[in-house]
Amino acid sequence: MTPERDILDRKDIQFLIDSFYKKVIKDDTIGHFFNEVVVLDWEKHIPLMYDFWETSLFHKAIYKGNPIKTHIDLHFKSKLSKGHFDQWLNLFKATIDENFSGPTAELAKQRAISIATIIQIKISQVE
Numbered sequence: 001m002t003p004e005r006d007i008l009d010r011k012d013i014q015f016l017i018d019s020f021y022k023k024v025i026k027d028d029t030i031g032h033f034f035n036e037v038v039v040l041d042w043e044k045h046i047p048l049m050y051d052f053w054e055t056s057l058f059h060k061a062i063y064k065g066n067p068i069k070t071h072i073d074l075h076f077k078s079k080l081s082k083g084h085f086d087q088w089l090n091l092f093k094a095t096i097d098e099n100f101s102g103p104t105a106e107l108a109k110q111r112a113i114s115i116a117t118i119i120q121i122k123i124s125q126v127e
Contacts, residue, residue: 027087
């Protein structure tokens with residue numbers, strides 16, 4: 001059954017990101033990046049992700065960070081492959097589809113694809 005609710009505000013973004021990361025940390029393909037390769041301060045990381053997606057989806061200039069540099073640095077610690085990005089996208093899109101539907105939910109999936117593509121291109125340029 002398709003959810004009838006779109007992503008409308010930061011509260012929805014928080015729910016999406018929290019649900020997504022519950023999957024990520026258990027995932028056999030990409031979980032080790034979050035659990036072993038980088039020791040994340042989750043209390044800082046998760047609100048940063050809320051800011052990132054609120055900026056991306058609702059054009060609020062609240063995100064301060066450089067995701068390309070962060071992922072390039074991660075790549076040099078433990079190689080990121082297309083398969084890793086594909087799994088990240090699969091989990092992200094599945095989390096959206098399980099909980100939301102509508103124009104902003106679709107935009108979030110499109111933005112995720114764009115972000116993953118750009119980061120992969122940038123990583124390939126520094127190898």
